[in-house]
Each structure stands twice: as structure tokens, then as C-alpha cells.
Amino acid sequence: MESVLQLDRVCKLYTEGVPVWALRDVDLAVRPGEFVAVVGPSGSGKTTLLNIIGLLDRPTSGRVLLAGRDVSNLSENARSLLRRDLLGFVFQNYYLLPELTVVENVLLPLRLRGSVSARDRTRVEGLLDRVGLAAYARVFPSQLSGGQQQRVALIRALANDPTLVLADEPTGNLDSQSGRAVFDLMRELNRATAKSFIMVTHDERFATQADRVVRIEDGRIQPEAVTP
Amino acid sequence: MGRVTWMLALRQLRSAPRQSALAASVVAVSVALVVFLNALIGGLQRRLLETTTGGIPHVVLEPAPREPLPVWVLRPSSDSVYVGTRSTRELRTRSIENWRGWVSWLEALDRDIAVVIPTVEGPGVLTRESRTEPIRIVGADPERFDRAFGLQQRLVAGRYVGLGGGEAVLGHRLADRLGLRLRDRFRVTSPVGTSTLLVAGIVRTGFSRLDDGVAFVTLRQAQSMLGLGTAVTTLSVRLRRPFAADRVADRIAPVAPFEARSWMRENRQLLAGLQAQSQSSFLIQFFVTLAAGFGIVSILITNVLARLREIGILRAMGATRSQILEVFALQGTLLALTGGLVGAGLGVSLALLFYQARASAAQPDLEVFPVDLNAGLVLGSVALSVVVGTLASLIPARQAAAVDPIRVIRST
Numbered sequence: 001m002e003s004v005l006q007l008d009r010v011c012k013l014y015t016e017g018v019p020v021w022a023l024r025d026v027d028l029a030v031r032p033g034e035f036v037a038v039v040g041p042s043g044s045g046k047t048t049l050l051n052i053i054g055l056l057d058r059p060t061s062g063r064v065l066l067a068g069r070d071v072s073n074l075s076e077n078a079r080s081l082l083r084r085d086l087l088g089f090v091f092q093n094y095y096l097l098p099e100l101t102v103v104e105n106v107l108l109p110l111r112l113r114g115s116v117s118a119r120d121r122t123r124v125e126g127l128l129d130r131v132g133l134a135a136y137a138r139v140f141p142s143q144l145s146g147g148q149q150q151r152v153a154l155i156r157a158l159a160n161d162p163t164l165v166l167a168d169e170p171t172g173n174l175d176s177q178s179g180r181a182v183f184d185l186m187r188e189l190n191r192a193t194a195k196s197f198i199m200v201t202h203d204e205r206f207a208t209q210a211d212r213v214v215r216i217e218d219g220r221i222q223p224e225a226v227t228p
Numbered sequence: 229m230g231r232v233t234w235m236l237a238l239r240q241l242r243s244a245p246r247q248s249a250l251a252a253s254v255v256a257v258s259v260a261l262v263v264f265l266n267a268l269i270g271g272l273q274r275r276l277l278e279t280t281t282g283g284i285p286h287v288v289l290e291p292a293p294r295e296p297l298p299v300w301v302l303r304p305s306s307d308s309v310y311v312g313t314r315s316t317r318e319l320r321t322r323s324i325e326n327w328r329g330w331v332s333w334l335e336a337l338d339r340d341i342a343v344v345i346p347t348v349e350g351p352g353v354l355t356r357e358s359r360t361e362p363i364r365i366v367g368a369d370p371e372r373f374d375r376a377f378g379l380q381q382r383l384v385a386g387r388y389v390g391l392g393g394g395e396a397v398l399g400h401r402l403a404d405r406l407g408l409r410l411r412d413r414f415r416v417t418s419p420v421g422t423s424t425l426l427v428a429g430i431v432r433t434g435f436s437r438l439d440d441g442v443a444f445v446t447l448r449q450a451q452s453m454l455g456l457g458t459a460v461t462t463l464s465v466r467l468r469r470p471f472a473a474d475r476v477a478d479r480i481a482p483v484a485p486f487e488a489r490s491w492m493r494e495n496r497q498l499l500a501g502l503q504a505q506s507q508s509s510f511l512i513q514f515f516v517t518l519a520a521g522f523g524i525v526s527i528l529i530t531n532v533l534a535r536l537r538e539i540g541i542l543r544a545m546g547a548t549r550s551q552i553l554e555v556f557a558l559q560g561t562l563l564a565l566t567g568g569l570v571g572a573g574l575g576v577s578l579a580l581l582f583y584q585a586r587a588s589a590a591q592p593d594l595e596v597f598p599v600d601l602n603a604g605l606v607l608g609s610v611a612l613s614v615v616v617g618t619l620a621s622l623i624p625a626r627q628a629a630a631v632d633p634i635r636v637i638r639s640t
């Protein structure tokens with residue numbers, strides 16, 4: 001089956017200050033519905049990788065194909081529209097908009113696209129219900145716990161029905177119990193919706209439960225370890 | 229403009245109510261000042277212009293003064309020749325004979341010309357019992373004259389429209405001085421002879437030149453009193469726009485045998501004063517509006533800086549740069565519109581209060597000039613504030629649109 005995402009020899013050189021090769025010749029392919037965990041030491045280039053995949057940053061060299069389409073040289077505007085239509089983001093710090101209610105936050109990606117159809121609304125409200133937050137729909141994010149906020153952020157990432165969800169240490173700010181709950185939810189939604197996920201994590205427990213683990217060190221993807 | 233940008237703009241404004249109120253107040257104060265100042269100065273200037281031009285023609289046409297004529301006088305009885313110039317004074321009874329033709333020619337000449345009034349003007353001495361007063365005799369067709377100067381409306385007694393031969397309307401001060409009442413008779417001596425006239429009306433124009441020493445009569449009456457036959461001395465032109473006077477005068481003078489005098493040329497000093505006043509008022513308004521613009525800029529920049537991360541998240545979720553620009557520019561527009569409407573209300577109330585305070589404090593002979601409030605001024609000021617607010621907000625809005633999401637998301 002065709003890859004949702006494919007990277008060909010992607011390199012990233014940061015030139016501000018001391019030049020740093022954050023990524024070196026990265027090849028990566030993600031299949032539809034696959035759950036990929038990205039692990040590696042601090043400063044190894046995980047966030048850089050996710051930014052490039054998320055069309056927030058451009059590679060210094062190499063090719064990025066998203067849903068079979070070369071997106072390496074698109075305009076700023078075209079990249080915004082692809083993010084809007086194909087990608088979902090979950091951040092370590094949840095980053096819900098404080099002046100919008102829970103339901104407004106989760107509907108925002110759809111609103112950016114235009115008006116929200118009744119079908120979309122039902123689907124998104126169904127997702128909120130599924131993560132146990134239907135009762136909090138009209139509440140502002142500041143009234144929720146971290147774990148609850150991250151679950152809302154997860155639904156927001158899924159609202160536009162993306163092909164690929166990118167999560168940079170989504171459990172990094174949570175205690176182990178809420179972190180576990182969020183991870184389980186991601187995995188469950190990944191199976192239920194058949195969307196691909198790429199999750200950066202420091203937690204080996206979660207990594208082992210992914211379909212595949214990608215290990216980065218010093219900007220290079222390490223050959224897959226043979227599982228014993 | 230998308231609904232989502234409206235929602236975000238409104239939410240952001242609401243989530244920082246104090247900042248929003250501050251920005252709107254800055255605009256409100258500036259618009260209030262613009263409205264108030266314009267109303268005040270507009271009213272003052274209108275009154276000054278009315279006082280100056282209300283009772284006079286905007287353009288006066290009189291026969292062109294003739295050049296002194298060279299004369300050779302041959303004296304057959306002697307061998308001498310008298311060579312010299314004949315003084316123009318000798319030709320002084322200048323008059324316009326074929327005025328009917330000129331009136332229709334003039335009225336068709338220019339769109340600004342509202343009415344041309346053939347007028348006979350000349351000196352006379354009014355005698356009542358043993359008292360005498362020098363006066364001006366002004367003869368014109370009452371209907372026409374009234375259309376230009378509205379004499380009928382300002383009558384204290386009697387009538388002007390429908391005036392007959394042997395009847396006159398007098399200025400009220402002149403009538404008072406001589407103790408003349410309606411239906412009284414008096415005599416007027418002109419260079420040609422003496423006539424007896426009946427007081428048919430007394431008028432209070434508010435212009436001392438007219439109230440103090442003018443007798444209005446019919447055209448025919450004045451012609452016979454001044455010995456002009458069927459000629460007139462002056463064609464008085466009233467314009468639709470008083471400030472077209474110079475232009476109209478310049479248009480007539482070269483093609484007609486008249487000297488064309490514009491009221492503007494005869495009131496240069498006043499006009500220069502008015503202009504200086506308008507200019508300084510304009511400058512004040514300009515700087516106040518500019519200051520309001522800067523106020524919006526600085527408050528919205530603060531807003532943008534406080535929301536960098538939020539902007540980054542929106543961009544990551546797929547908001548385009550122009551959507552971000554809209555969100556912030558819209559806030560500027562909304563703040564300016566709100567501030568502008570409040571300010572316009574404030575300015576109008578202020579102007580009316582000011583007018584009432586003066587009106588109630590005024591002595592009877594102290595003039596209370598009106599405030600010139602019109603919908604155009606008020607709406608114009610609001611529109612101006614909206615334009616300035618929107619333009620000002622473009623500076624922070626562009627800044628917001630240029631935010632690089634990875635920079636602001638990374639810095640946690």
C-alpha cells in the first residue's frame with residue numbers, strides 16, 4: 001500500500017549560531033494506520049523531524065512526500081492548507097486557545113476551513129463523548145486538568161479528519177497515570193480511525209506498544225534493533 | 229472574510245476588556261474632538277459668511293468704467309485747438325439699457341448662477357417733517373429680489389412681495405429713528421426730483437447697512453426717482469455656492485461690457501482669516517487622529533506580543549497568513565468603529581451642550597453662533613476613524629501574520 005508519508009534523504013542544517021546538522025540523510029516511510037514512536041536522546045533531532053514532516057519547517061535537502069505528493073517546495077500558503085487538511089498536531093503543552101470553550105477549540109480546525117457541517121459536528125462531539133469529556137463541552141480549558149486538556153487537544157487534532165497525526169511528547173507534561181490514559185486513548189483512536197500517528201516520546205513503555213519504533217541519534221535514524 | 233476570523237477577533241477583544249476599552253476610548257476622544265471642533269468652527273464660519281454675504285449680491289455687475297476720452301475741440305472762431313481728456317465723471321450716470329437680454333444670457337451662462345436681479349440703486353434724502361436722513365434707494369422686482377434675499381420673511385410689519393408704485397419698505401432702524409410706522413408717508417429727494425412714498429413694510433434683516441438706511445421700492449419707482457427711464461444701474465447676481473463668486477466674476481468680465489465685482493475679492497481679509505482658522509483646526513484634527521492611530525498600533529502590538537504562541541498554534545492548525553492578518557486587522561476596525569460611534573455621540577452632545585450653555589447665558593444683543601452639526605460630518609468622522617483604525621492595525625496585523633510557528637511553539 002502507498003505510504004502516507006515518505007522522507008528521502010532529508011537533511012536539516014541549522015545555520016544560526018554554530019551550524020548544527022539536526023537531521024542527516026533521514027529516510028522514513030509511514031503506512032496508513034501505522035503508529036510510529038520516535039525516540040532518542042535530547043537534542044537528537046526528534047522535534048526537527050516532526051516540524052519538517054508537519055510542514056512547519058523546510059529540509060535543507062531531501063524530499064518529503066505527503067499522501068504521495070512532493071511537498072518540499074510548496075509555498076507558505078499551500079503548506080498552511082495542507083496542514084489544515086491532512087495533518088493534526090498534539091503538543092506537549094496542550095496549547096488550547098484559552099478564550100475558546102472546549103467544543104469551540106475542537107471545532108476550530110474545521111472552522112478554519114469554512115463552515116462546520118452537521119455531520120462534522122456530530123462526529124467531533126462523538127469523539128469528545130468517547131474520551132469522556134462531553135460534559136465539559138462548554139467549559140473553558142483553564143477549568144480542566146492537564147490530562148483532560150491533552151485529551152481535548154487530541155480530539156482537536158482529529159477534528160479535520162487528518163491522514164497523519166503528529167504528537168511531540170504528548171505525555172511529557174503529565175503524571176504517569178494521565179500520561180498512560182492519553183497514550184491509551186491515542187492508540188485506541190489510531191485503531192478505531194485508521195489514521196497514522198507519529199509520536200515522539202521519552203517513555204519506553206509507550207514506545208514498545210507502538211507498531212514501530214524509530215530511534216534517532218545525532219540526527220541519524222538508527223537501524224532497527226532486532227527484537228529478541 | 230471568514231466567520232472564524234470574526235469569532236477569534238471578538239473573543240480576543242473580549243478576553244482583554246481593559247485593553248479594548250482603552251483603545252476604543254482613545255479613538256472616542258479623538259472622534260469627539262473632531263466632531264466638536266468641526267461643529268464649532270463650521271458654525272462660526274457659517275455665521276460669519278452669512279453676516280457677510282447674506283444681504284449682498286455675490287457678484288455685482290456694473291457698466292465698465294469708460295476710459296477718459298481724448299477730446300479735440302476745434303474753435304472755429306480762433307486758430308487754436310483744445311486738446312485734453314474728458315473726465316469719466318462726466319459720464320457718471322452709467323446704466324444698462326438692454327438688461328433683459330443680459331439677464332437671460334447670464335442665467336443661462338453658468339450653473340452656479342441662481343438668480344440675476346436687475347437693480348436700480350442710487351442716493352436720496354428722506355424727509356419726514358423737519359428731519360432728514362441720507363438713504364440708498366434700492367429698486368428691484370420684489371418677487372425676484374425676495375428670492376435672493378428673503379426680505380419677505382424678515383418683515384416686522386407690512387409686505388414686500390406685491391409692493392406697488394409709490395410704496396416703500398424701510399429698514400427698521402431707519403424707520404425707528406424717524407418715527408415712521410406702517411402707512412405713514414414720507415418724501416424722498418433724489419438728484420432728479422422729489423417723490424412722496426407710503427411705508428408699505430418695515431424689515432429687520434440683521435445687516436446694519438440695510439436696516440439703517442435703505443428704502444426698497446419697485447424697479448419702476450426707482451427708475452423714475454433716479455431719472456433712468458427703462459435702464460438699470462446694476463445686475464445683482466446670487467449664486468448657488470457663494471465660493472464660486474471669483475470664478476463666475478472672472479467668467480463674465482472678459483465677455484461682457486461689465487465690471488464684475490465678487491464679494492470674495494472685497495472681503496479678502498475675512499476669507500484669509502477663515503482659511504487660517506480652518507487650517508489650524510485641520511492640523512489639530514490631523515494630529516489628534518494620528519495620535520489615535522498610534523494608540524491603536526501600540527495597544528494591538530501589545531496584544532500580538534501577548535498572543536505569539538496562540539498565533540503559532542493557529543498557524544500550525546492550518547490558519548493562513550491572511551487569516552491571521554484578518555483576525556488582528558478586524559480588531560482594529562472593530563475598536564475604531566466602537567470608539568468612533570461613542571466618540572461621535574460624545575462630540576454631538578458636547579457641541580449641543582456648549583450651544584445651550586451659551587444660548588442661555590447670552591445677553592439679548594450678544595450673538596450666539598450656531599453649531600454646525602450635520603450627518604455628513606458625524607458619519608464622516610466615524611468613517612475616518614474606521615479607516616485610520618484599520619490602517620493602523622495593519623502594522624501589528626502584519627507582524628502577527630509573519631509569526632513563525634516553530635519559533636513560538638518551541639520556546640516553552
Ligand SMILES: Nc1ncnc2c1ncn2[C@@H]1O[C@H](COP(=O)(O)OP(=O)(O)OP(=O)(O)O)[C@@H](O)[C@H]1O
Pocket residue numbers: 014015016020021022040041042043044045046047048049
Ligand atoms: N532553530 C534552531 N536553530 C539552531 N539550532 C537548532 C534549532 N532548533 C534545534 N536546533 C538544534 O538542533 C538539534 C536538534 O534539536 P531538536 O529540538 O530537534 O531535538 P529533540 O530531539 O527534539 O530534543 P528534545 O528531546 O530535547 O526535545 C539540537 O542540537 C538543537 O540545539
Ligand SMILES: [Mg+2]
Pocket residue numbers: 046047048168
Ligand atoms: Mg523536542
